[in-house]
Amino acid sequence: MLSKTVKKQRYALLAHPAKHSLSPQIHNYGFEVNRLNAVYFVIDTVASGAAVAEQIRRMPLAGCNLSLPLKETLLPELDEISINARLIGAINTVRNEDGRLIGENTDGTGMVADLAAHGVQLEQAQVLLLGGGATARAILTALALTPVVQVTVLQRANRPHFAQLQHLCAQLAAQTTTKLSCHDWQKIDQLEWSRFTLVINATSIGFGSHAEQAPLTAAQLQQLAPTTKVWDVIYEPRQSQLLQQADQLGLETHNGLGMLVQQAAGAFQFWTGKTLPVNEIQSFLK
Structure with missing residues (x-):
């Protein structure tokens, strides 16, 4: 047969x-x-x-x-x-x-998994999240439902996603203890920088045609506490302009490679029910 x-x-x-x-x-x-x-x-x-x-x-x-x-x-x-x-x-x-x-x-849960893998105390985190697109909204949702202490989101008010971001914050507020706020980027200088324990760039600034740019200035980064960690969802280049500036100030930095592998692990499980060997993959992708 x-x-x-x-x-x-x-x-x-x-x-x-x-x-x-x-x-x-x-x-x-x-x-x-x-x-x-x-x-x-x-x-x-x-x-x-x-x-x-x-x-x-x-x-x-x-x-x-x-x-x-x-x-x-x-x-x-x-x-x-x-x-x-x-x-x-x-x-x-x-x-x-x-x-x-x-x-x-799986984007947001991928970011949260990467943060946890690097020892971030999520239950104590006060986060500054840059951006309001699909990736930023996924990260915002995952952080809020973890939950963390606070997420402050910066997005330009004239962008199409700003209203969507505000609506998402309102929806999440009913499901979480995380304090959520969404602000126009023009109000960036009004932020209380020293209280943030974590900064996440979820914009495309630092990638492709914007590779030579950074979403934050060195002067803004200098206002962060020395223990603040800086993440960028960008992994190509490995060290974006934002991460280079933060590293020069002695801040702990991480690129988006870990998030990439962790979100892939979520997708792999969703498709196959099997586990992706995250640590092995991260070791050969570096």
């Missing part, structure tokens, strides 16, 4: 640009370690959410990760969205169950 050949499961990152991504290294190693008949690759695309949903079903992909703008534009095309992702208003992970597409967001 001939045994049936098990078809290789396919997973992908849908993004533009996509070729720089470390996700194939991360997930393919996870498949190998867990002895899963699966492969992960990148699809460079600028297609609409509807076109991408059709592509996921047609190929088919067993699961996928997404970058902006698909984190938001694919939402209306999904059959099911987790409560967490619906609250954030964005997804970064999709599971395909026989054509039924289910969306989740």
Whole structure:
């Protein structure tokens, strides 16, 4: 009796640009370690959410990760969205169950896991979060539901996401003891810098065409307590301008590589029910 050949499961990152991504290294190693008949690759695309949903079903992909703008534009095309992702208003992970597409967001929980892995006392944290896009909202949600003591968010009031950010803070306020506040970036000089124990940059300032820029000035960073830790979601370059400035002041700094691996671990578990070897992966990606 001939045994049936098990078809290789396919997973992908849908993004533009996509070729720089470390996700194939991360997930393919996870498949190998867990002895899963699966492969992960990148699809460079600028297609609409509807076109991408059709592509996921047609190929088919067993699961996928997404970058902006698909984190938001694919939402209306999904059959099911987790409560967490619906609250954030964005997804970064999709599971395909026989054509039924289910969306989740592991960005925020990935950041919280990385913070905990580096010994951050989350229950005592007072956080300054920079940005109001999909990644920032995911981090805000995860921190609030951890919970931490306080999260102060800075976003420009003239940006489309500012009202969405304010609405999210109002929704979270009913579910957490974390003190939440959202401020226009123009009020940055009114902040009480010395009280923050943690600063997280969730903007794109420091990446790509903005690689030579930093969201905060050295003068602003100097007002932080010497024990304040500075995180950047950016991992390429490894040391953004923000982290370079903070490091020069003697502050503890971390790039987004840990968050990348931790959010990938959440996605991997969501797809396969298996565990990604986080520590091993982080050691060979550095």
